[in-house]
Amino acid sequence: xxxxxxxxxxxxxxxxxxxxxxxxxxxxxxxxxxxxxxxxxxxxxxxxxxxxxxxxxxxxxxxxxxxxxxxxxxxxxxxxxxxxxxxxxxxxxxxxxxxxxxxxxxxxxxxxxxxxxxxxxxxxxxxxxxxxxxxxxxxxxxxxxxxxxxxxxxxxxxxxxxxxxxxxxxxxxxxxxxxxxxxxxxxxxxxxxxxxxxxxxxxxxxxxxxxxxxxxxxxxxxxxxxxxxxxxxxxxxxxxxxxxxxxx
Amino acid sequence: xxxxxxxxxxxxxxxxxxxxxxxxxxxxxxxxxxxxxxxxxxxxxxxxxxxxxxxxxxxxxxxxxxxxxxxxxxxxxxxxxxxxxxxxxxxxxxxxxxxxxxxxxxxxxxxxxxxxxxxxxxxxxxxxxxxxxxxxxxxxxxxxxxxxxxxxxxxxxxxxxxxxxxxxxxxxxxxxxxxxxxxxxxxxxxxxxxxxxxxxxxxxxxxxxxxxxxxxxxxxxxxxxxxxxxxxxxxxxxxxxxxxxxxxxxxxxxxxxxxxx
Amino acid sequence: xxxxxxxxxxxxxxxxxxxxxxxxxxxxxxxxxxxxxxxxxxxxxxxxxxxxxxxxxxxxxxxxxxxxxxxxxxxxxxxxxxxxxxxxxxxxxxxxxxxxxxxxxxxxxxxxxxxxxxxxxxxxxxxxxxx
Numbered sequence: 001x002x003x004x005x006x007x008x009x010x011x012x013x014x015x016x017x018x019x020x021x022x023x024x025x026x027x028x029x030x031x032x033x034x035x036x037x038x039x040x041x042x043x044x045x046x047x048x049x050x051x052x053x054x055x056x057x058x059x060x061x062x063x064x065x066x067x068x069x070x071x072x073x074x075x076x077x078x079x080x081x082x083x084x085x086x087x088x089x090x091x092x093x094x095x096x097x098x099x100x101x102x103x104x105x106x107x108x109x110x111x112x113x114x115x116x117x118x119x120x121x122x123x124x125x126x127x128x129x130x131x132x133x134x135x136x137x138x139x140x141x142x143x144x145x146x147x148x149x150x151x152x153x154x155x156x157x158x159x160x161x162x163x164x165x166x167x168x169x170x171x172x173x174x175x176x177x178x179x180x181x182x183x184x185x186x187x188x189x190x191x192x193x194x195x196x197x198x199x200x201x202x203x204x205x206x207x208x209x210x211x212x213x214x215x216x217x218x219x220x221x222x223x224x225x226x227x228x229x230x231x232x233x234x235x236x237x238x239x240x241x242x243x244x245x246x247x248x
Numbered sequence: 249x250x251x252x253x254x255x256x257x258x259x260x261x262x263x264x265x266x267x268x269x270x271x272x273x274x275x276x277x278x279x280x281x282x283x284x285x286x287x288x289x290x291x292x293x294x295x296x297x298x299x300x301x302x303x304x305x306x307x308x309x310x311x312x313x314x315x316x317x318x319x320x321x322x323x324x325x326x327x328x329x330x331x332x333x334x335x336x337x338x339x340x341x342x343x344x345x346x347x348x349x350x351x352x353x354x355x356x357x358x359x360x361x362x363x364x365x366x367x368x369x370x371x372x373x374x375x376x377x378x379x380x381x382x383x384x385x386x387x388x389x390x391x392x393x394x395x396x397x398x399x400x401x402x403x404x405x406x407x408x409x410x411x412x413x414x415x416x417x418x419x420x421x422x423x424x425x426x427x428x429x430x431x432x433x434x435x436x437x438x439x440x441x442x443x444x445x446x447x448x449x450x451x452x453x454x455x456x457x458x459x460x461x462x463x464x465x466x467x468x469x470x471x472x473x474x475x476x477x478x479x480x481x482x483x484x485x486x487x488x489x490x491x492x493x494x495x496x497x498x499x500x501x502x503x504x505x506x507x508x509x
Numbered sequence: 510x511x512x513x514x515x516x517x518x519x520x521x522x523x524x525x526x527x528x529x530x531x532x533x534x535x536x537x538x539x540x541x542x543x544x545x546x547x548x549x550x551x552x553x554x555x556x557x558x559x560x561x562x563x564x565x566x567x568x569x570x571x572x573x574x575x576x577x578x579x580x581x582x583x584x585x586x587x588x589x590x591x592x593x594x595x596x597x598x599x600x601x602x603x604x605x606x607x608x609x610x611x612x613x614x615x616x617x618x619x620x621x622x623x624x625x626x627x628x629x630x631x632x633x634x635x636x637x638x639x640x
Contacts, residue, residue, distance in 0.1 A: 013330065014344045044535050054525065073257055091435070092491055093265070097442040097445060104272030105268065108271070182354075188356070204356075208450045220357050224358050225521070242391060
C-alpha cells in the first residue's frame with residue numbers, strides 16, 4: 001500500500017517536472033500555427049538569432065568536449081605535482097557566476113579583438129572548467145587495466161584516448177557535450193556583456209523581449225526544441241554517463 | 249607505465265583557461281586596489297571599506313547568501329527524499345529519471361515565459377526558489393539514485409534485523425554511504441544557486457524587487473556604469489568567499505574519505 | 510525507445526534544415542507571400558497659385574477616420590531591400606482630371622499603392638507604375 005502511494009506520488013511529481021515544457025507547446029498552439037509561420041518567415045530577426053544560437057552552442061560544446069577530454073585524461077590518470085591545487089582552481093572558477101568574471105572576460109575579449117563577435121562567446125566556453133571537471137570525475141571510474149593493456153599495442157596516448165577511453169565512456173562524453181550545449185544555449189548575461197550589435201545576439205537574449213502572446217510561446221517552444229530533442233535522442237547515454245560516475 | 253610526457257595534453261585546456269579566466273581575473277584584481285582607472289593611484293583597501301558601506305552591495309550580498317543558504321539545503325533535501333522514495337522501483341518506471349532530468353537541459357526561457365504569464369503574483373523570492381528546485385534537482389536526483397542503487401544491501405538488511413527503524417537506517421547507514429555523491433551534488437547545487445540570476449534577470453530585469461536583488465545584479469549594473477573599481481573589488485570578495493567555502497567543504501570531505509579529487 | 514530516438518533525430522534534422530532554408534531563402538519566400546501592388550508616384554500640381562502634390566484618385570482611400578494613402582516605404586524589419594505599406598493621412602483639396610490634389614501628407618516622388626489587396630503595415634512587392 002505504502003509502495004503504491006509512493007509510486008503514484010513520484011509519478012505525479014515527475015509529470016509536474018515535465019509539465020512546463022508541455023504547457024509552453026500547448027499555449028503556443030492556441031492560435032494555430034500562425035506564430036510558427038511568423039517565426040520562420042516574418043520575423044527574420046528571431047530566425048537569425050536562432051541560427052546564431054545554433055552556431056555558438058554547437059561550436060563551443062564540441063570544442064569544449066575535445067579540449068576537456070584531454071584535460072580530464074591528465075587530471076584523472078597522471079599524478080604530478082600541483083595536480084590537486086590546479087584542479088582546485090578549476091573548481092573555484094567553475095563555481096564563479098559569470099558576473100564575477102564579467103569584467104575580466106570583457107577585458108580579454110577586447111584585447112583579443114573578438115569583442116562583439118560570436119567568438120567572444122565561443123572561446124571562453126571552450127575552455128570553461130565545467131566539462132573538464134565532469135569528465136575528470138567520470139574518467140576516474142575507468143579501470144586502469146584496460147588502459148595499461150592498450151599501452152602494449154600502441155605508444156600514442158592520443159590513440160589510446162580516442163580508441164579505448166572515449167568509447168568506454170561514450171555516455172560520459174555525450175553527457176558532457178549535451179550539458180555544455182544546453183548551458184551555452186541558455187546564455188543570457190554573457191552575450192549582453194560580450195556583444196553590442198543586436199544582430200549577433202543569440203535567441204535566449206531576444207526571448208526576454210518578446211512580450212506576451214502566442215508568438216512568444218511559439219518562439220520559446222522552438223527554442224527548447226533542440227535541447228529537448230538532444231535529450232530524447234541521447235537520454236540513455238546521458239543517464240549512463242552520470243551513472244558511470246563513481247567516487248571511489 | 250604512464251608516460252609523464254602526457255601532461256602536455258593538459259596544455260590546450262590550461263592555456264585557454266589561463267588566457268580566458270585566470271589572467272584576466274588577475275588583471276582585474278588590479279582595479280580593486282586602484283582609486284580609479286584614470287589616475288591609477290594605489291588605493292590600498294579603500295575600495296573595500298567603501299564597498300562594505302555601500303547599501304546595495306550589502307543588500308546584494310545578504311540576498312545572495314540567503315538564497316544559497318535556503319535553496320541549496322532545500323534542493324538537496326528534496327532530491328534526497330525523491331531519490332530514497334524512487335530508488336526501489338526506478339527499474340520499472342524508466343521514464344521517471346528522464347522526467348526529473350529534463351528541466352536541467354531546458355532553457356530558462358521555458359519556465360520564465362510561463363511564470364511571467366501565469367505566476368507573476370508570486371513573491372519573487374519564492375518564485376526563484378521554485379524555479380531553482382524545478383530546474384536543478386534532476387541532476388542531484390540522478391546522481392543520488394545511482395549511488396543508492398549501487399549501495400550494498402547487506403548492511404541495510406542487517407540493521408533491519410537488528411531492529412533499527414527506517415529513519416535511523418537512512419541517517420546512520422544510507423547517508424554516510426553516499427556521502428561522496430552528496431558532496432558532489434552539494435558543490436553542483438551551490439554553483440547552480442549562483443546561476444539563478446539568469447532567471448531573475450529574465451523575469452524582473454536589471455532592477456528587481458529588493459528581496460531578490462543579488463550580488464550579481466550589483467555587479468552587472470555597475471559594469472554598465474563602467475564602475476570597474478567597484479566590480480573588481482566585489483568580485484575579489486566573491487571569489488574569496490567561494491575559495492573559503494570550497495576549502496572548508498573539501499577539508500571536511502577529505503577527513504571522511506582519503507582520495508577524492 | 511528506438512522509435513522515439515529516430516523520430517526525435519529526424520525531427521531535429523528537419524528543424525535545423527528548415528532554419529537554414531528559411532534563413533537563406535527568406536527574401537524569396539517573403540516575396541512570394543507578399544501581395545504585389547501597382548503604384549503611382551506623386552507629382553506636382555498647380556492649384557491656383559499654390560503648388561501641391563497630386564496622386565491618381567484610385568490611390569486615395571477612405572474610411573471612417575478620413576482619407577489616407579498607403580505609401581510604399583523601405584522596410585527596416587527585413588534584412589533584404591523591400592517595401593512595406595504605411596498608412597498616411599491626407600487631405601484632398603480638389604480633384605482635377607482624375608488626380609487628387611493633396612493638402613499635406615505626401616512629398617514629391619512618394620510611391621502610393623493602388624489596389625484592394627494591400628493592408629497597412631504589410632510587406633509589399635511593387636508592381637508596375639500606373640500611368
